[in-house]
Amino acid sequence: MSKFMTVMMHTYRSKIKSKPFLITTLITIGLLFVITNMNEITKMFGEDEASKIGVIDRTGETLPALQAQLKQTNDDLKPEAFTKSESEAEKAVLDGKIEGLLILDRDASGIITGTYKAEDVTQQSLIADVELALQQIKNKSAAESIGLNQEQLAAIYSPVTFAKESLSDLAKSEEEAAQVYILVYVVLFFMYMAVMMYGSMIAVEVATEKSSRVMEILISSVSPVTQMFGKIFGIVLVALTQLALFIAGGFLAVKLNGQLSGSESIINELKLNEIPASLMIYALVFFILGFFLYATLFAMLGSLISRVEEVNNLMTPVVIVIVAAFMIAMFGRENPESGFVAAASYFPLFTPMLMLLRVGMLSLPVWEVALGISVLVGAIFLFAIIGARVYRGGVLMYGNAPSLKLFKQALLLSKQEKKNTTDV
């Protein structure tokens, strides 16, 4: 077994066996099951009880119309006539016997008015439903009072026919855009998670070896560069293992949901299976390349610190970069053709997210995608070369919090060691 393989398999095995790995994997798969089967789970707790609303109808004729209207829009709302006084009704609300109190009346010009009283008025959607129903009744009665018949009324309220069509070749249909957005969102989320979890894992690995001083034995038997890449590939293997487990778990969860509810699975509902295969491949390519980029970055940074506690200091700037990429992706979703997004998609740390977004949302010419991938691959090599040099010097340095000075020092130290770098 080559030394590279030894380092890689050692990293892989020790991580796979570790408790944090088992626990996060199990919890995540558990969460997947809960989320995909949320509808079934809520059913187990029984249907929501209908909200009773007491109505004092001073117009004497509006309540039946309101009941009919609400039956169509919100079945859970049950307006019922309240026969006692207003103050008693208010008391009933406070006692929780009824959800709210609606007083219907007419103003001076004979138009229907409503006042809704409840313990608090935070249940926006319920109130909005009542208001909408009342609005429609008012419209109808107002229209009748000026002598409009049903057809005329329908003509006024029928929605305008409004279609959207994109003329540019670059644009995609609305439905496609929605699918892409979901995919980009998923990839972004995974990138973020992967960088947070595995990035820090790599940095912690390196820092642990340094702080326990086992590093000196390691680099006396295997070159730091081989060791660094062995470690990165080992962690990548861990990440792929975990991802595979998540996907398998998610697939099972969706299947289970399909069996329980007997309805179409979420996959069909979201039309995820209609995402073009090419896009899926791009997503995978950008994910893996992006992961390598950040992994190399973290290995390099990890070699600069001497204590595990310092890993968090390193994480912050990298997390900010990822959040920035996320924000630009949000903006890019609305304006995929913006020049800013296009320019940002060639900045290597943003490329995995933004180029994928652009590939999905626009019909990009192949050369642009190829250029994006080349930039990414180029950046990985650059980071790897710098990383390997810093690593060589960094692993022999102790003390001091990470700083630019330390970075320079490590480079200087390894410059003299360049000769041996060729032994990879």
Added chain:
Amino acid sequence: MLTINEVRKQFGSFTAVDGINLQIPKGEIFGLLGANGAGKTTTFRMILGLLTPSQGRITWNDKEISYETSDLIGYLPEERGLYPKLTVREQLIYLGQLRGMTRSQIQEQTNKWLQRFGAEEYLNKKVEALSKGNQQKIQFIAAVLHRPELLILDEPFSGLDPVNVELLKSAVHELKKEGTTIVFSSHRMEHVEELCQHLCIMHRGKSVVQGNLKEIKRSFGKKNVSVKADFNLTYLKDTAGVIKHRTTGDGIILQVEREEVAQDLFRAIQSKGFVRKFELEEPSLNDIFIEKVGVVHE
């Protein structure tokens, strides 16, 4: 044969090692002495190829040392380090594999060494659960597991109790008998005197004394006279030819310029009373070290 030829190492404007020349034949135990910061660890790191000399060459059997030859070399760093969360077994398997061993070879050697150090019960224990002395034994095993031709031990005995020091010393002797070339550093002079035929005292990156232990002592010239008697001996310090003196519990040790001074001293105490001991001793390495380096710890 390990050859270190005119080796210099500079870190920026600081010279850590300044023109060291050493030849260490196969099967020798070679001692590298020096105060803290003398350049011992830097020299070791250059021998191992962790650092590249700014000038000069280091070769093992006429070949440059690189990662191709790393399977031939064993290293016990001064700063002890093992994976705290791995068991002794996992640890040795990983480190052994990195030195190009197969699992079965590792298993065989591990058993042999653990038995020798009476530490078999630690095989499946995590390193963090072991005492410092036991951790050091494991680290020593990690350094010799692959039967290296060249073994580098940086302060191998520091932090060990006398029993374990003896255990480790006998292991070092045995490895030497098997033909291993051993370079080790220490600031405990008695260990160096006991183990090495050849040595080098380093001071601020330079070699101040080097060569055969006996010759170094002989050419040092100064000797010690140790006297024990029932009467006060301190007046002896004023005898001509006495350089230094040190009183012990029931006597005095005098450093003299030449052997002849001892005769004057002997005459001076002859009639004074009962003399328990009068001995002319070789200078200790400690004396030489202090003389050459000035102070032991700067």
